[in-house]
Amino acid sequence: MKVLWSWLLELCDLDKQPTVEEGAKALTRGGLEIEGMTDLGAGFSGVVVAEVVGRKPHPQAEKLTLVDVITEKGGAATQVVCGAPNVPDPGRKVLWAQIGATLPGGMTLAAKPVKGIVSPGMLCAEDELGLGDDHGGIIVLPEDDRTALGAKAQVALGLDDWMLEVNAPANRGDVLGHLGVARELVAMLRGKIVLPDVDLSAFVGGDGAVPMVDIANAASCPRYTARLITKLQVRPSPQRIAQRLRGVGVRPISNLVDVTNYVMFELGQPLHAFDAETLSAGTVRISHAADGEKFTTLDKIHRTLIPGDLVIRDGEKGIALAGVMGGLDTEVTDKTTRVLLESASFQPLLIRRTARRLGLHSEASHRFERGVDPELAQLASDRAARLMCQHGGGEIASRLVDAYPQKRTSPTLTVRMARVRMVGGVPLETSTCRDALERLGFTVGGSGEVLDVTPPSARADVAREVDVIEEILRVVGYEQVPSSLPILRQAPGNRPADRADVVRKALAAAGLSEAITYGFQSVERNGALGLPGSDRRSQPIAVRNPMSIDQAVMRTSLLPNLIAAVTRNASHGRHDVAICEVGSVFLRRGEGSVDRPLHELADEPTWCAGVLSGKRGGQLGAGTAWDAFDAKGYAQIAIRAVAGDVEIKTRATQSVPCFHPGVAGELVVGGHVVGWFGEVHPEVRRRLGVEAPVFAFDLDLTRLRLMDPAQMRSIPRFPGSTRDVSLLLAASMPASRIEEVIAAVGEPLVNQVRLLEDYRDPKLGEGMKSMLWSILYRSPERTLTDVEVDKAHEAIVGRLMENLPAQRR
Amino acid sequence: MSANELIANLDKLGDEFLSVIQPLSDEQAIRAAQAQFLGKKGKVSEVMKELSKLPPADRPLVGAAVNKVKQTIEEQVCRRLGELTALAAKADLARVVDVTLPARPVPQGHLHLLTQVRLEAVQIFSELGFVVADGPQIETDWHTFEALAIPKDHPARDMQDTFYLSEEIVLRTHTSPVQVRTMLTQAPPIRIVAPGHVYRRDDDPTHSPMFTQIEGLAVDEGLSFADLKGVLIHFVSRFFQKELTVRLRPSYFPFVEPGAEVDMQCSFCGGSGCRLCKGTGWVEIGGAGVVDPDVFAHCKIDSEKYTGFAFGMGLERMAMLRHGVNDIKFYYEGDVRFLEQF
Numbered sequence A: 001m002k003v004l005w006s007w008l009l010e011l012c013d014l015d016k017q018p019t020v021e022e023g024a025k026a027l028t029r030g031g032l033e034i035e036g037m038t039d040l041g042a043g044f045s046g047v048v049v050a051e052v053v054g055r056k057p058h059p060q061a062e063k064l065t066l067v068d069v070i071t072e073k074g075g076a077a078t079q080v081v082c083g084a085p086n087v088p089d090p091g092r093k094v095l096w097a098q099i100g101a102t103l104p105g106g107m108t109l110a111a112k113p114v115k116g117i118v119s120p121g122m123l124c125a126e127d128e129l130g131l132g133d134d135h136g137g138i139i140v141l142p143e144d145d146r147t148a149l150g151a152k153a154q155v156a157l158g159l160d161d162w163m164l165e166v167n168a169p170a171n172r173g174d175v176l177g178h179l180g181v182a183r184e185l186v187a188m189l190r191g192k193i194v195l196p197d198v199d200l201s202a203f204v205g206g207d208g209a210v211p212m213v214d215i216a217n218a219a220s221c222p223r224y225t226a227r228l229i230t231k232l233q234v235r236p237s238p239q240r241i242a243q244r245l246r247g248v249g250v251r252p253i254s255n256l257v258d259v260t261n262y263v264m265f266e267l268g269q270p271l272h273a274f275d276a277e278t279l280s281a282g283t284v285r286i287s288h289a290a291d292g293e294k295f296t297t298l299d300k301i302h303r304t305l306i307p308g309d310l311v312i313r314d315g316e317k318g319i320a321l322a323g324v325m326g327g328l329d330t331e332v333t334d335k336t337t338r339v340l341l342e343s344a345s346f347q348p349l350l351i352r353r354t355a356r357r358l359g360l361h362s363e364a365s366h367r368f369e370r371g372v373d374p375e376l377a378q379l380a381s382d383r384a385a386r387l388m389c390q391h392g393g394g395e396i397a398s399r400l401v402d403a404y405p406q407k408r409t410s411p412t413l414t415v416r417m418a419r420v421r422m423v424g425g426v427p428l429e430t431s432t433c434r435d436a437l438e439r440l441g442f443t444v445g446g447s448g449e450v451l452d453v454t455p456p457s458a459r460a461d462v463a464r465e466v467d468v469i470e471e472i473l474r475v476v477g478y479e480q481v482p483s484s485l486p487i488l489r490q491a492p493g494n495r496p497a498d499r500a501d502v503v504r505k506a507l508a509a510a511g512l513s514e515a516i517t518y519g520f521q522s523v524e525r526n527g528a529l530g531l532p533g534s535d536r537r538s539q540p541i542a543v544r545n546p547m548s549i550d551q552a553v554m555r556t557s558l559l560p561n562l563i564a565a566v567t568r569n570a571s572h573g574r575h576d577v578a579i580c581e582v583g584s585v586f587l588r589r590g591e592g593s594v595d596r597p598l599h600e601l602a603d604e605p606t607w608c609a610g611v612l613s614g615k616r617g618g619q620l621g622a623g624t625a626w627d628a629f630d631a632k633g634y635a636q637i638a639i640r641a642v643a644g645d646v647e648i649k650t651r652a653t654q655s656v657p658c659f660h661p662g663v664a665g666e667l668v669v670g671g672h673v674v675g676w677f678g679e680v681h682p683e684v685r686r687r688l689g690v691e692a693p694v695f696a697f698d699l700d701l702t703r704l705r706l707m708d709p710a711q712m713r714s715i716p717r718f719p720g721s722t723r724d725v726s727l728l729l730a731a732s733m734p735a736s737r738i739e740e741v742i743a744a745v746g747e748p749l750v751n752q753v754r755l756l757e758d759y760r761d762p763k764l765g766e767g768m769k770s771m772l773w774s775i776l777y778r779s780p781e782r783t784l785t786d787v788e789v790d791k792a793h794e795a796i797v798g799r800l801m802e803n804l805p806a807q808r809r
Numbered sequence B: 001m002s003a004n005e006l007i008a009n010l011d012k013l014g015d016e017f018l019s020v021i022q023p024l025s026d027e028q029a030i031r032a033a034q035a036q037f038l039g040k041k042g043k044v045s046e047v048m049k050e051l052s053k054l055p056p057a058d059r060p061l062v063g064a065a066v067n068k069v070k071q072t073i074e075e076q077v078c079r080r081l082g083e084l085t086a087l088a089a090k091a092d093l094a095r096v097v098d099v100t101l102p103a104r105p106v107p108q109g110h111l112h113l114l115t116q117v118r119l120e121a122v123q124i125f126s127e128l129g130f131v132v133a134d135g136p137q138i139e140t141d142w143h144t145f146e147a148l149a150i151p152k153d154h155p156a157r158d159m160q161d162t163f164y165l166s167e168e169i170v171l172r173t174h175t176s177p178v179q180v181r182t183m184l185t186q187a188p189p190i191r192i193v194a195p196g197h198v199y200r201r202d203d204d205p206t207h208s209p210m211f212t213q214i215e216g217l218a219v220d221e222g223l224s225f226a227d228l229k230g231v232l233i234h235f236v237s238r239f240f241q242k243e244l245t246v247r248l249r250p251s252y253f254p255f256v257e258p259g260a261e262v263d264m265q266c267s268f269c270g271g272s273g274c275r276l277c278k279g280t281g282w283v284e285i286g287g288a289g290v291v292d293p294d295v296f297a298h299c300k301i302d303s304e305k306y307t308g309f310a311f312g313m314g315l316e317r318m319a320m321l322r323h324g325v326n327d328i329k330f331y332y333e334g335d336v337r338f339l340e341q342f
């Protein structure tokens, strides 16, 4: 909320006059953060208040006037050329931009001839000072203006001021007016509040027609006051009111409307003025809307109401949407002479719901949503009535009608000093706490170790002992709280290492860079993997109110974002990419379609995926292209980081649509498929914008059992012996089949089986290949003899010949 | 042949061997030459055959000469081989490589900066006895708001514009629901840190719709606002590797009372004012406070017996302050030019 420094100072009498910086600092220290400070007069300089002492027509131009001005009583006059039609009579004050003055937009004035006569600067119109769009004439200060001649124009215009941007906490409806902020200033800097002038004695008169007020439900409307003001005349607001409204960001309209806004900003009480001529029933009723009731707000929009909306009525007819917006038919116009002034309070939740439902957020609803003190209604009504009469020539035709079914009383709270000291961790004296609370306007009874504290009615947010403790601490100053390191008792049990971090570290150590991507993505990107409808991952959870279509659904796989990252890197020339991500994917529990409402939490398994594209770096421009076996290698590293030295089996698969049907494998641990690797299906990567081949792996880490601490295996003490066998096989024979046959022999001396060569050549025969396998034989107990090794090896070769269509080469 | 002639021949053989091996420069040829002289059919053996023809009295003299020439030849072989080894070593040392050629790249992976920062933050808090806790990113409205004293329609919900998945299910807007989950399942004493992704409808250079918070919660008998301050000061000083102080500024979060905004002494200028801290000497790093009794009530913890404190910070912000990351979007784009820097 915007507040003006001069306005704040007007509402309080501080022990020591602070500078604006000191004021802002004090407010921030107390919890009203000042987010910005603007010097309202910074738009121009070198413009001074001058008095017109003479005028005559320009000899060369009919529309120009030569104006004599002075900047001190009895001083020498200066002649300024002026083109405005409204040059005033001698004795009135104008604003003279002298030579060297700078105006909004950065222009600096120099002496220049106008139709043959040199003008030392100019007399200013509103638009030239950036105050409005009026270029109809120069600014003439009011007759009763008391600004000294020669003073800065900012002083006369109310621009010698600062606008502070207050970040009001959501629970502090009381600081949404200058009065509330002034209360904070008084508490922080010591002093007292000075209430604005509400003396109405000079304006009492009128016809005695008293409206009736009828509140249907006191819970919805704790207080409603109404007052009739007559014999008003609509005209522009005085400069001071208009300027203050501009200062807080409100466009001045006319005296009557401006006063309601002015008082709202001054006291925090939203007001509404009805044109009393448009009202007929004599009774103002406050009741809930009928379901489907129609109402036209003053923005000319026809609205359909629901029973949750609160309506102000003239008899039965709706005239305002309570706390949100007035009706079109009863709006104050240029012709208005009689005003029914509303000053009321409503239940915050009702106003919030109506404002949200209709998208109608106004200065009034903003305040009512955060709670307006019912005790404020009369003060605000009086203040507005005085200002309307003062500036609109009106009189008060009726006394205040005040429907206030149940007067608001503040609770008295018991505050234990021991609790204050315990929660705050600071040894405060009772007297210090009492003083802090009294500075905030709280009433403090009791003494010694227990205080009876009654907050002022405006502070409905203070309802518990702990709320009072916070008030004490913030007035005393959080900086008074010492710092201590608590003795933290050891937590029972400790969490095992996080599998996600274990994998991140292992993959980074092996050369992959970790990426982190958004948990949501577009429907299109999620669908890029081409998963079948039967796969849970093709049914992502939708975000109801995404900020963009790129964030429409929760990801069900890590791959799309990673493949898209390859595209992004390629777009700025990085074609060699090797990245991984470890994180949650989000899956619906049970069956369901995208449209099925979500009634329960999702499964959030931790997955790990990696993509490789281009080459791994080599020296001097060399480098090897990544391929599916790199992806397999990284997948194995990830699996072993979690599960330890488990057996990982590979099977070719055609059933994973995001991979190339001929270059995809599933990884099996303990009989369960834990993930896949291979070449990303060319269509999938093209959908995600990648031209070059991409190799990937994708693992569900939650399917792996986190290993116990690894146990050391003994280091072999005896040398082993190697025997090779070269086989001629059908080219379609998978390597895993040979491994299976060797394993099935169960020869205990077999220590390691390695494939040294996978050789394909037409010379070998149509559809044939040759494989060279090397087997290491070793015993933990002794050095093996050649005879033993040969015997074991021949048994294995024999089994291979027996079980496979294979020839020994 | 007389004994004297034989001895003269043997001496000549010695000289002859020397002249044979001197030009040879590999071991194999030298060994072949050696065999030519000393082998079974070698030149020395030829001379030995004559030995039996000599009178027995001359034989020891010639025998001694044979041994001498054998010894000479073996010495020469040894010497020549030694020479060759020395030459080879010298030649090897004469090799010159341009060591300014670029290195052969060794695969180098990188943990994401946010992972590094998270691990470090967790490490610092774990030294104070905090253990890691976590919870789902897709959360119930109750855990995210209601249990934290933010009922539906509370104006505080405006502070955190929420992504809804359904009426009752949201993307968590903060890691605070982990507090609730922990307090519902664990009796005090409690001290946890909960790092994790959170989501808010916000998108500009300093806000990302997904970001990472780290939440802390301690519940025990006798914990105070002063303890909160101490823990935060310890954390920032360790994390930024210099003595920094913390300023708590009154603020409003419904689930803490007293509540505070946490400002840290600017790590860049040390508090004298710079561009990073907009001249104030302080930078905002999070929110904190004493756990509100209403939250304890939701979690069935006796607020007369126990007090607690909680704090939350954005890891992107911490990383930004320490590493100068100037746009939050870099964290989430998978741009290797960014990832490989840390």
Ligand SMILES: [Zn+2]
Residues within 6 Å of the ligand: B266, B267, B268, B269, B270, B271, B272, B273, B274, B275, B276, B277, B278, B279, B281, B282
């Ligand atoms: Zn700084």
